[in-house]
Amino acid sequence: MELLSLQFVLLLVAALAAYYALGRTKPEAQWYVLLAASLAFYVFAGSWQTLLLLLLTSADIWAGGLWLARLDSEAKTARKATKDRAERKALKERYHQKRWHAFWIALALPLVILGFFKYLNVLLFNFGATDSPTSLGILLPLGISFYTFQCIGYLIDAYNAKYAPEQNYLRFLLFASWFPQIIQGPIGRYDQLSGQLFASRSADVHGMRKGLLRLGYGLFKKLAIANVLAHNVSMVFGNVTPGIPGSVVLYGVLVYSIQMYADFSGGIDIVEGVSELFGVQMAQNFRQPYFSVSLADFWRRWHMSLGSWMRDYIFYPIALTKPMQSFGKWAKAKLGTHAGRTLPACVANILVFLLVGVWHGADWHYVGWGLYNGVIVAVSDLLAPAFRSLKERLRIADDATWFRVFAVVRTFCVVNVGRYFDCVKSLSDSFTCIHATLFNLAPVPFRQALALAGIEGAEMFGISRIALVACVVIAVVSWHAEKGTDVRERVLSWHPVARCCLYLGMAALVLYAFDFTTNGGGGFLYANF
Secondary structure, three states: OOOOOHHHHHHHHHHHHHHHHHHHHOHHHHHHHHHHHHHHHHHHHOOHHHHHHHHHHHHHHHHHHHHHHHHHHHHHHHHHOOOOHHHHHHHHHHHHHHHHHHHHHHHHHHHHHHHHHHHHHHHHHHOOOOOOOOOOOOOOOOOHHHHHHHHHHHHHHHHOOOOOOOOOHHHHHHHHHOHHHOOOOOOOOHHHHHHHHOOOOOOOHHHHHHHHHHHHHHHHHHHHHHHHHHHHHHHHHOOOOOOOOHHHHHHHHHHHHHHHHHHHHHHHHHHHHHHHHOOOOOOOOEOOHHHOOOHHHHHHHEOHHHHHHHHHHHHHHHHOOHHHHHHHHHHHHHHOHHHHHHHHHHHHHHHHHHHHHHHHOOOHHHHHHHHHHHHHHHHHHHOHHHHHHHHHHOOOOOOOHHHHHHHHHHHHHHHHHHHOOOOOOOHHHHHHHHHHHHHOOOOOOHHHHHHHOOOOHHHHHHHHHHHHHHHHHHHHHHHHHHOOOOHHHHHHOOOHHHHHHHHHHHHHHHHHHHHHOOHHHOOOHHHHO
């Protein structure tokens, strides 16, 4: 079962009918419908074996949170029972150690499960213990990266006593398995999502219309752009050779950038729209990333939930460690105040992006992708005073329109250099493509080069026409959203005839796109992570 399948539609309709019907008779039990739908989706989209892994991870983390809470309660009771200051201090240290050990014991199982299924085969291959990165036949369980990170975030919050842990395992299981987010994300936080999942509600017609509109917009992105462009991307990067023309590589990178945007943001719109049909607002995960003015700004807008997860649970813990604090003091004394304040964050950023790269996959080209982005962000932060000084000397105003356009274009180019490490199958292919772009840009006419890559002229024309029209629609919507317009509210306020014309036009473009879609266009790219 996939998000674009008839089975998913039937499950969604049945879950909605049961959810709101139960809301009329027994609203306090509505969340059981959400749990049943989530488990059913996971079984039919994955298997009973993958469901077992989800149950193991969620049960382990849920029990770990209760264990930490029990230790907190015992520590408070023990400290109240003694008046001796030294003994109270010893008790505090003793229970701190117990909590630390409990945290890592609970964390071990999900990390081992994730490591086994996602990284073991690749690591063995790199050490020469297997013949290929897939020789063991280990399949990546559905959504394992998303629900594992979501559960780990909950455990860290429980360790930091951010909120009281959930006492009911089934309620926690719903949080971990909420079916709209299991394939695409976003990575939810318990304190932000749980209250909505367990709330009693009746059908909100206007809210459901907005949810359907967002769902339809996501389908439009996926079907009219991402699926259409998938074939061309695979033809360019499916078999990279040393003689590949750089012009074809540039074309492939640009097309991949558009495909990735439409695929991921379209998938997010679909799952957010589905969730809104039940009245559940998940975390924002996308905010017009191609309007970004820097690479750091781009990553604050793209996959926002992963970025905030890394910031809160990896970046700050690294940057605020005692070794990093000492490093910052040393850098301040030797290199100045700015370096002392920035260098620890630079190191933490590189480590975070390296981890994000490995999160995407256990391949060296993802390591290259992470290092590229981390180094660019770190160097940008380190050289920020020099950039500000240069702008002042050139008398460039921060709010100058031309400079913002320049910054957006510059950022788009920087992001697409990183795509060289993302859209290929190996690190060596990445460097082959970079070399071709720099030193072998156009040895043959471009159309002939595309034909050699398996992309014919007629096919190229049809795909380009569809993608161009669809991209114009998305650009207009993104432009208004960037200015703060609630586009869905605006569309729903239109005259019904105007809305009908819009919907029919987009549907016609999607139907036309099927003529240029091979193998159904494939699943969502982020489902592979």
